[in-house]
Amino acid sequence: MPTVRAGSTYGVRMTETAAPAKTGRVLVVILLAQFIIVVDSTFMNVSLSTLVADFDTTVTGIQNAITLYTLVMAAFMIAGAKVGDIIGRKRAFVLGLTVYSAGTTITALSPTLGVFILGWSILEGLGAAMMLPAMMSLIVSNFAAGPARAKAYAGFAAIAGIAAGIGPIIGGLFTSYLSWRLAFASELLVALYIFTQLKIIKDAPFLGRKPRFDWAGFILSSAGLITVVLGIVLASAYGLVVSRVDVEVLGQVVLTAGQISPTVILVSIGLLFLIVFILVERSRDRHHHDTLLDLTLFSLRAVSAGTSVQLLQYLVLTGSIFALSLYVQMELNYSAIQSGLTLLPLSLAVLLSAAVSGRVFSRRFAPRSVILAGFAIIVLGAAMMGLLARDATSGTDFIVGLALVGFGAGTIASQNQNLIMSSVQPQRSNEASGVINTSQNIGASLGTALAGALILSVFVLTATSLIDDSTVFTSSEQAQLDTAVTEKAQIISDGQLSTAISGYPAEQQDAMIQINAQARQTSLTVVYAGLALAGLLGFGAALRLPRTPPLSSAPTPAGMSPPQNGDEEDTAA
Structure with missing residues (x-):
């Protein structure tokens, strides 16, 4: 059995040949695991009103649960x-799958809602954090270097975009005709099937000394990421820059209305944690101590630019x-x-573009060009909405x-992960996968959190302005x-508002309902303008990707995961 070694102290052992039938089953198992993890991030968006009613909570409470899943x-x-x-x-x-189940x-x-957050946002999030990086490494150990592994990578990336796109349809079907609870129960059935197939998956064992866990790096990185996203989540309740209301902690007012928002404070603290994390990791590396993350990965343009692409695509x-739901x-x-069906054009476009991009575009066009085209389509779609x-x-x-946003996202998904993983050596695949999935889930967290925060901020500004201009x-x-x-x-809906203001004179009720509707519409207009801007930022990030040949036709240097991009030392311009 051939062994692949690299300059680090450990490597990955892999089989160069494997029975197609067996590897096909392995890919199905891995894709199913990827599917249930990613679909979780979008399939409850269409059930907002049902969840609000079932748990007697607010839209913000459910938004926080959705955001917390990807944040964890x-x-x-x-x-x-x-x-x-x-x-x-x-x-x-296996450990992650157990926690997820x-x-x-x-x-x-x-x-x-508290138990819902414990099960979904925390335990499922922790389980997924164990599973996803391992799955990318298991692709290396179960698929021979060459077209088989390239197709597995492409399928793994595409299924993520597909799951995110069709999640609303699945959530809508379960919530309307069965129960949203059965949607989660069905995930358990998928997990149980995966348990029965574990024997066919070949492990990716280490050769040489295993690293020690870097607790300092773990604490700093986790604290930084959690604090940044938590700060953005709180923008929905308090405001992006200036606090709309008093901020209380344990019954004590720590910030009064009109002062700086807790969002600014927490994001600043989180970024400081991340800066310290980078400094600590560099110091540990200089002293030859094990690190949580090998920062030299980011010297590869495919990794540094590709993770930014991943984050902005999912944002x-x-x-x-979330905004349209x-x-x-x-x-x-x-x-x-009805909400799920409204998002059907996006779902179908993701499915179509992932298939076309993976099978057609990857043979004829460089991944950088395909990804740039994907972001251009996304910007056009968001602006149109x-x-x-x-x-x-x-x-x-x-x-x-919706179709344009979905087609652009699917086009990017079919190329970006494959490009990143093809630029790193097999023994670094687990770490590279952790980076990819971290950026993807930060993007998903920020997408929901920023959309919610921007919608509420614009809603308040518009509604108060219209109230002040009203003559009634x-x-x-x-x-x-x-x-x-x-x-x-x-x-809130016009129906909910009508109930709340039933004691007001008819003329004032009509005015408030009209103001409520106009403020909601303005909020959606602004949030999609913001998403179009994020798409432009993604286009800018994609410009930094290395110029490489089409993934399916690139050469395969020894010891690397094909197809290769020739940018291990960033020589591609």
Whole structure:
């Protein structure tokens, strides 16, 4: 059995030949695991109103649960990759699958929002953080170098985009015709099937000394990532820059309304943690101590630029899904299945583009060119949705914009992960996978959190401005309404608002309903403009990707994961 070694103290043993039937089954198992992990990040968006009612909570509470799931994965993904290096990739995968299964069981049975968050956001997130990096390394050990491994990488990347795209359809079907609880129960069935197939998966064992766990790096990186995203999550309640209301901690006011938002403070603290993490990791590396993350990975342009591409792609995708799901449920009173069907053009476009890009574009065009085209399509789609939002009267008004966002996202997904993993040596695949999945989940967390925060911030500014300009309210009534909107800011339907203001005169009720609708529409317009800007940033990041030949035709240097990009030393211009 041939062995691949590299300059580090450990490597990966892999089989150069394997029975196609067996590797086909292995790929199915790995793709199923990837599917249930990624679909979790989008399939509850269409169930917002149902979850709010079931748990007697607010849209912000459910948004936080969605964001926390991907945040936990982002915060612990690099650590999960290192644990896989220490205990073995297959063992890490099995351990993660066990934790994930326990989490999805608790979620399906959850009686309260707190238990729901424990099962879904925390336990499933932790399980996924163990599984995902191991799965990328298991592809190396189970698929021979060459076209088989390249196809496995492409399938792994494409299934992520597909799962994110069709998640709303799955969530809508379960919520409308069965129960959202059964959606999580079905994930348990998939996990149990994966358990029965573990014997066919070949492990990716170490050769040489195994690393020790870097606790200092783990604490600093986790604290930094959690604090940054938590700060952005709190923007929905307090504001992006200036706090709309008093900030209380343990019953004590620590910031008063009008002062700096906790978002600015927490993001700044989080970035400081991450800077210290980088300095500590560099110091440990200089002294030849084991590190949580080999920062030299980022000397490869495919890795440094590719992780930015991954983050921004998922930020736009998840932000688009969350924003439109909220809009059609609150503005158009759509049910979960109607919301899912509204997002069908995006889902179908992701499926189509992932297939076309993986099989056709990868043979004819350089991955950099394909990814740039994908972001250009995303920007066009997001901008179109923003323009349509103000006058939209039906979900069908968004068909073209959604299709463009989905097609662009699927096009990028089919290329970017393959490009990154093809640029690193096999023994670094676990670490590279941890970096990829961390950036992906930070993007997903930020997409939901930023979309929610921007929607509420614009909603408050628009609503209070319209109230102050209205002639049906006295100055004192305007002041009271401004305070109510600011302090209790949340997106609600016209029906919910009508119930809440039933005691007001008819003329004022009509005015408030009109203001509520106009503020919601303006919010969606602005948030899609913001997502288009994120797409432009992604285009800029993609410009830094190395110029390489098409992935399926690139040469295969010895000891590397094909197809190669010739940028191990960043020689590609």
